[in-house]
Amino acid sequence: MVARPQLRPDGTRATARVPLSPEDVVDAALALVDGDGFDSLSMRGLAKSMGVYPSALYWHAGNKDQLLALVCQRVLEEIALPPLDGTDWQDWIVTMGTDARRVLGSHPHLAAYFVSQLQISTSSLLLAERTLAVLSRAGFCGDSLLHAYNSVLGSIFGWISGEFAADPQDAGFAWREHFEAELRATDKQLVPTIRSNLPLVANHAFMLRWSSGQRVPMNGSFDFMLRSLTLGLAAQLDSG
Amino acid sequence: MVARPQLRPDGTRATARVPLSPEDVVDAALALVDGDGFDSLSMRGLAKSMGVYPSALYWHAGNKDQLLALVCQRVLEEIALPPLDGTDWQDWIVTMGTDARRVLGSHPHLAAYFVSQLQISTSSLLLAERTLAVLSRAGFCGDSLLHAYNSVLGSIFGWISGEFAADPQDAGFAWREHFEAELRATDKQLVPTIRSNLPLVANHAFMLRWSSGQRVPMNGSFDFMLRSLTLGLAAQLDSG
DNA sequence: ACCTGAACACCGTTCAAGT
DNA sequence: ACCTGAACACCGTTCAAGT
Numbered sequence: 001m002v003a004r005p006q007l008r009p010d011g012t013r014a015t016a017r018v019p020l021s022p023e024d025v026v027d028a029a030l031a032l033v034d035g036d037g038f039d040s041l042s043m044r045g046l047a048k049s050m051g052v053y054p055s056a057l058y059w060h061a062g063n064k065d066q067l068l069a070l071v072c073q074r075v076l077e078e079i080a081l082p083p084l085d086g087t088d089w090q091d092w093i094v095t096m097g098t099d100a101r102r103v104l105g106s107h108p109h110l111a112a113y114f115v116s117q118l119q120i121s122t123s124s125l126l127l128a129e130r131t132l133a134v135l136s137r138a139g140f141c142g143d144s145l146l147h148a149y150n151s152v153l154g155s156i157f158g159w160i161s162g163e164f165a166a167d168p169q170d171a172g173f174a175w176r177e178h179f180e181a182e183l184r185a186t187d188k189q190l191v192p193t194i195r196s197n198l199p200l201v202a203n204h205a206f207m208l209r210w211s212s213g214q215r216v217p218m219n220g221s222f223d224f225m226l227r228s229l230t231l232g233l234a235a236q237l238d239s240g
Numbered sequence: 241m242v243a244r245p246q247l248r249p250d251g252t253r254a255t256a257r258v259p260l261s262p263e264d265v266v267d268a269a270l271a272l273v274d275g276d277g278f279d280s281l282s283m284r285g286l287a288k289s290m291g292v293y294p295s296a297l298y299w300h301a302g303n304k305d306q307l308l309a310l311v312c313q314r315v316l317e318e319i320a321l322p323p324l325d326g327t328d329w330q331d332w333i334v335t336m337g338t339d340a341r342r343v344l345g346s347h348p349h350l351a352a353y354f355v356s357q358l359q360i361s362t363s364s365l366l367l368a369e370r371t372l373a374v375l376s377r378a379g380f381c382g383d384s385l386l387h388a389y390n391s392v393l394g395s396i397f398g399w400i401s402g403e404f405a406a407d408p409q410d411a412g413f414a415w416r417e418h419f420e421a422e423l424r425a426t427d428k429q430l431v432p433t434i435r436s437n438l439p440l441v442a443n444h445a446f447m448l449r450w451s452s453g454q455r456v457p458m459n460g461s462f463d464f465m466l467r468s469l470t471l472g473l474a475a476q477l478d479s480g
Numbered sequence: 481a482c483c484t485g486a487a488c489a490c491c492g493t494t495c496a497a498g499t
Numbered sequence: 500a501c502c503t504g505a506a507c508a509c510c511g512t513t514c515a516a517g518t
Contacts, residue, residue, distance in 0.1 A: 019482060046242055053477070055513075058481050064511065115398070116352035116405040120419055124447035125431055132433040146440050147464030153446040154424070154465060158355070158398020165356040175507060191365055193372040200386050206393040207364035224387030224476070225394060232472030235463070283492060295494075296502050304492065371501060 022060045038109045086237045089138035090230040097156040108164040108214040115161035163213035262300045278349045330470040331398040348404040348454040355401035395436035403453035415450035
């Protein structure tokens, strides 16, 4: 629980005082989010885990919103950018998207917040630049360059947000039984396609699952989406 | 502020007591989220806006998580499902996606949470059924049916989550100047494509904007994404 | 510069008690 | 059945004061 125990049980300092850094605070915050979930992060709990008073955090991280922005930047920088040269533009998109999903999958409790903060920051510039450059070289220009760029980032990061969304609150609840009971209770005529594809979709499809992507990943669907996306962009390139 | 004023200024009841219903609570909660933002919704504030004690809400709505789930269901049910017959499958997806974006665009502060809760519920069954049915008739089956379904819902709802994400906290901040200053400060060689497309992307592209989709919608990019998505799915159908 | 310690104005939730 | 009223265990943030 206490990741940086500077206080002995009797309250005296165990080590010479080393000033906190913003990096320390970001590290500790990310560790708490990864461990206990996004909603469990509090400035007070974070301070306790670092062995300081809550107000000490405000010196380094501004406030909670700014701290979370720094945490998101840290995670964004984990995403590897494939080299521009020697890579087909469609492969570049697939590789980047796959790595973005890998990174956010390792911080699943942050994913939804991360995507809701897809805004301008110092560390977003490089990812934006490379993505724009790749699409520009592929032949997109003007409005279609903007739209292709937004399609790529919106689809990839948006998907990831949905996939790693939190499990329903009641972890002990028997969702499988509940789901199948509800399907049985629903008029047979209303949901025939779900019924005839039940093993295929149950707990594996958006809106028909009860586990998050952390527990039940959607690898195949994500790859399929990336492939559809690049195929679709290529088709737009030919027609436009 | 007080949407359901049952108390006179002197504290006596203005009307005969009408029991609250869960629907009342959901309505009032959605109104608060739409008006003041997602983070401004509190059980205590909601109770005050309805003229009751906080604990009264727990009788009808369980707790805050369950109340938010009900609010999301309410919004989900606003999405119109196009008729199955007489509609090309690609048109069906475009029409459904456009309406989903319209509905969530009218509740922009809920959008991010909504997408993080794309899980099973009574009201999600019909949207899931129709989407599966449309794709099934289009020719997808087995794994590719699952993947196509997830691609459609993940791309559409994920996008919407990103587009309507909240504005940065500091509303008074001069983002445009800050952005352009940062671009100027960044090494020219690092972001050439952004620089040469600056008017095109500034405040209009994911990770390069400082206003939410509520203030600066991304209509053209969303339509482009829907078209790429359906073109890509069609290509997968032919090849698989 | 960096942190303590206390204070302020909030939260979500529970529960006995009322009607 | 439905709500009051109070209580409990939390929050984020500020600010004077210390070192």
